[in-house]
Amino acid sequence: MKYMATYDLMESIRNTNEWMGATARAMASYPAFSMTMNPMLNIMAAWGEVTERSFARMVTKPDWGIRSIPGPDGQDHLVDIKTVVEKPFGNLIQFFVRRRAPMARKILLVAPMSGHYATLLRSTVASLLPDADVFVTDWHNARDIPVSSGKFDVEDYTLYLVDFMRTLGPDTHVIAVCQPAPLTLAATAYLAGEDPEAQPRSLTLIGGPIDPDAAATDVTDFGRRITMGQLEQIAIQRVGFKYKGVGRLVYPGLLQLQSFMSMNADRHSKAFSEQILRVARGEAGDHDAHNRFYDEYLAVMDMTAEFYLSTVERVFKNREIARNEFVVAGKKVDIGAITRVAVKTVEGEKDDISAPGQCVAALKLCTGLPEHLKARHLEPEAGHYGIFAGKSWRLNIRPLVLNFIDANSGAPSKPQLKAVKTSA
Structure with a gap:
């Protein structure tokens, strides 16, 4: 193949x-x-x-389509997308609201790298933007990254998150959705051990496979049935001549x-x-x-072969994060080193991708974290998509997450928007 x-x-x-x-x-x-x-x-x-x-x-990167948000003064306020950190395999971007002072809530939204673009979280961003400064990990399509840019596996992904958190500073609140939940937990633990002052204030994990064996799904069953050799043979291909990443091994x-x-x-x-x-x-x-x-x-992106294969092997098969044996850049990451970052897990009762039990396992791993800094929520009747972008998110989970952020950072300030007579 x-x-x-x-x-x-x-x-x-x-x-x-x-x-x-x-x-x-x-x-x-x-x-x-x-x-x-x-x-x-x-x-x-x-x-x-x-x-x-x-x-x-299928080959088109969707646009974010977030042009403006309404303000309390009755005016719409334009939104610009600014690149804060630029890297070969993904950027840190900010949804900058014009004429608005910095908000008390600063949120880093970690988007999945599981086949879709970060724009899958468009409605999540739009719902948070009126109440917070929002930053997002905007991962690149591997087919467009030249081979000369090198490899990108789960350790590189984790170090990207570490750099993004350091850039935003310790007053950041991190929300990880689905696939990045275990690696975001590992990145937070990495900072706890290597650079404690750069840790975020809170970490919310939504529907992520912290411990895939905690509850079986079709995804975990597939991971158990297939060997790594079989998976590499049937799933990995080289990018063709049409794209900049020609020759790169990817999971299409x-x-x-x-x-x-x-x-x-x-x-x-x-x-x-x-x-x-x-x-x-x-x-x-x-x-x-x-x-x-x-x-x-239908808009999908390629993942680097090393990222896809190392995710299956290290997160799902070997359960390195679930067993607290994850290693990054030669250093063992101890999740128990997290002692002051408030951690909340959110699961959907009918989630068939990351079943209930997989995400909440993170709280048991945080052995050094006081119980009052731990929180969990199981949303009744909610599926996977609903807990971060659907009805359940809009009506129930979003308010709970914002309350959790406020409880661990102080009350947020009101939006400070300046009314003007001419458009920006």
């Missing part, structure tokens, strides 16, 4: 499907055909439109997307079938609920 031809063949299949969709849409929409009464032409055009859009999204985003889709194949099939009928009836919109979700869901 580790050949450029395999990667390019997969991209060719995607490109062909996009072309077939565009062709079907154009042909079935030809004005002369409007003289016929065959309803299949509308169905064919609708199928082509949905197919072209879906396959085109398209393969990860295939895994995502297969987990709920019936639901996705129904969603696309219904969308085709809506398009045929003229009831669909460019930014309707289906397109808003799938424009993001």
Whole structure:
């Protein structure tokens, strides 16, 4: 599998499907055909439109789309995305609100590197922005990173987080969503041992696999069944000649997307079938609920082979973090060294990716942390996506997280926005 031809063949299949969709849409929409009464032409055009859009999204990095936020003075305030730290495999970015003084709450949102871009947390960022200064880890697509930039594995990922936390300072509150939860916990422990004054004030872990063996899921079952040699053989490919990362070994985003889709194949099939009928009836919109979700869901990015394989081997198979035996840059990371960073875990009762029990295991590992600095929450009826971006997040979890941050940093100040007569 580790050949450029395999990667390019997969991209060719995607490109062909996009072309077939565009062709079907154009042909079935030809004005002369409007003289016929065959309803299949509308169905064919609708199928082509949905197919072209879906396959085109797979290689497109989504835009954040956060232009402004409303202020208490009745004015909208523009939002700029600024790069705070620039690195080869990911940047630290800030959503800077114009004409607003620094907020009491400063939040570092650690985005997953599990096949999707950081924009998967768009709604999470938008919900936090009115009440906090928000910084996000914006990971890069491995296909676009030249081989000359070197490797990037779980230890490098952890050290990136350490650098980002040091840059933001000790008054930061960290929220890690899903995949980065165990590595963010390790980064915090690393700072506790090496640079205690740079530790964040609080750490919120949402739906992350701290101890994958605490509760079985399809993800953990797969990790147990397959050997590392088998996984490397079936999952790793070399980036083709079309991209800057030509020759780099990666776990392709398209393969990860295939895994995502297969987990709920019936639901996705129904969603696309219904969308085709809506398009045929003229009831669909460019930014309707289906397109808003799938424009993001289908946009996938490649991960470096070393990051993907080391995550499976060290986090899932060997459970190095769960057993408190994780090593970074030759130094053992002792999670028990965390003694003053408040830690909160959030889990969803119906989470089928990181089942309840996997994330809360972090609290047991924090043996040096007083009980009053530990908190946990299990959200009833919530799935994986809902606990950080869905209804459960909006209505219940977000207020709980902000209260936890305030309890460990002092009351936040009111937004200080200046009313002006001209637009910024």
